[in-house]
Amino acid sequence: MKRTLIVIFLILIFFVIYFLQSNFFNWFNIAGIKPNLFIILALFIGLFLGRKYGLCFGIIYGFFLDALIGRNIGISSVMLGIIGLIGGYIDKNFSKDSRVMIMTMVMIATIIYEVALYVIQSIVLSYNIVEIGILIKTLVIEVIYNVIITVIIYPIIRKAGYFIEGTFKESNILTRYF
Amino acid sequence: MYNNKKGGAIGIIITIVILVLLVVLSNTELSSVSYLGNAINAIVMPIQNGYTYLKNGIAGNTSFFTNIEQLSDENEKLKQENSELEQQLRELEIIKAQNATLKEYLELTEKYTSYTTIPAYIINKDTSNYSATFIINVGTEDGIAENMIVIADKGLVGHVISVTKNTAKVQTIIDPSSAISITFGSTGDTAICKGTLETNNLRATYISTSAEILENDTVCTSGMGGIYPKGIMVGTVSKIENTKNITDRYATITPAVDFNKLETVLVIVN
Numbered sequence: 396m397k398r399t400l401i402v403i404f405l406i407l408i409f410f411v412i413y414f415l416q417s418n419f420f421n422w423f424n425i426a427g428i429k430p431n432l433f434i435i436l437a438l439f440i441g442l443f444l445g446r447k448y449g450l451c452f453g454i455i456y457g458f459f460l461d462a463l464i465g466r467n468i469g470i471s472s473v474m475l476g477i478i479g480l481i482g483g484y485i486d487k488n489f490s491k492d493s494r495v496m497i498m499t500m501v502m503i504a505t506i507i508y509e510v511a512l513y514v515i516q517s518i519v520l521s522y523n524i525v526e527i528g529i530l531i532k533t534l535v536i537e538v539i540y541n542v543i544i545t546v547i548i549y550p551i552i553r554k555a556g557y558f559i560e561g562t563f564k565e566s567n568i569l570t571r572y573f
Numbered sequence: 574m575y576n577n578k579k580g581g582a583i584g585i586i587i588t589i590v591i592l593v594l595l596v597v598l599s600n601t602e603l604s605s606v607s608y609l610g611n612a613i614n615a616i617v618m619p620i621q622n623g624y625t626y627l628k629n630g631i632a633g634n635t636s637f638f639t640n641i642e643q644l645s646d647e648n649e650k651l652k653q654e655n656s657e658l659e660q661q662l663r664e665l666e667i668i669k670a671q672n673a674t675l676k677e678y679l680e681l682t683e684k685y686t687s688y689t690t691i692p693a694y695i696i697n698k699d700t701s702n703y704s705a706t707f708i709i710n711v712g713t714e715d716g717i718a719e720n721m722i723v724i725a726d727k728g729l730v731g732h733v734i735s736v737t738k739n740t741a742k743v744q745t746i747i748d749p750s751s752a753i754s755i756t757f758g759s760t761g762d763t764a765i766c767k768g769t770l771e772t773n774n775l776r777a778t779y780i781s782t783s784a785e786i787l788e789n790d791t792v793c794t795s796g797m798g799g800i801y802p803k804g805i806m807v808g809t810v811s812k813i814e815n816t817k818n819i820t821d822r823y824a825t826i827t828p829a830v831d832f833n834k835l836e837t838v839l840v841i842v843n
Contacts (some may be wrong), residue, residue, distance in 0.1 A: 426600075465702075466735075512701075522750055544592075550581065
């Protein structure tokens, strides 16, 4: 029951972020560049719920995103899934309490996601000009914005994350030992 | 940072303040905050005045050398003025050419009225920085179909790429995967105009080697290939980039429509 509620909550969060991204951040931007909260969301789900959930939620979020605003289903789906997976791997090897660690993770995840997305899209949608200069400029501002937002909301995420992690991983241990 | 509650809260508040400052500063034009410059000037000016007075006092002893300095300064100034005047002359010539094309456009605007359009609001903009699409509040029920042209009061916006019952997805001309055929207003040469990642920048490529392009020239759709009809305003040429190889040269085009402030659009139905 608790788990179902959490899953529903995590899907609702996606829509909240979607409306933030498509409306609020269109005017609350740094030099015309908006952050990408979906990456942070997928990363933290992987981080607190593990690889499996990270992958699943990433794929679901990506699917919604593609259906809502994208041009072809699948690209962001796969990429967000991979970000979820990365979150799961990091969870096993690093501490979630270190601020620098979290910031670095968000930074790397944003770079991986956006660069991969840009490369895939430039091939699939046949971009005519590949603007490395503009891409780097956009990416740098976006990474900084994402990191700033992570710093601001991290206490909330950490609290919610540990609560959710407790609910999910507790039962894992039970199944393992009984 | 987060273990120490007090310190954590201060850290977060500072970060929020930095974020808000970044957003505000990056979105305000410098001229609109001239009072800020005035305030800083008020602090700096007395010191600067004192320094200048001191400098003049010392330099006054060698008036001969300062005279030469003055003369060369004046010379420099006059040269600059001369080049500015020359530039103004060039601009006037361009304006002359533009005047002729604008007269042509006047006839075109009359043509616009022959299109049947449906007004629409933008309800959602793209969530990503790497593509530029948006969703409008009309769909198949209002008679919208794929590949219909979307315009705004000032010029071309893009075309419909997919439709649902009540909404339609529009790909704008600034999207990196968009390409439109254009003609330059004054010379009639054609080129392909592509979106870059930047909001207010299009790039015209495949310009023929014999073509003459002028800065501030108007650009409109050519009607060749694609789905865009002829004569819809796209924007103005803001810069011409001459590369080593003339076949590679390109022009930067500022779209007529301000995509950041775009809220209502028109969909051409017929």
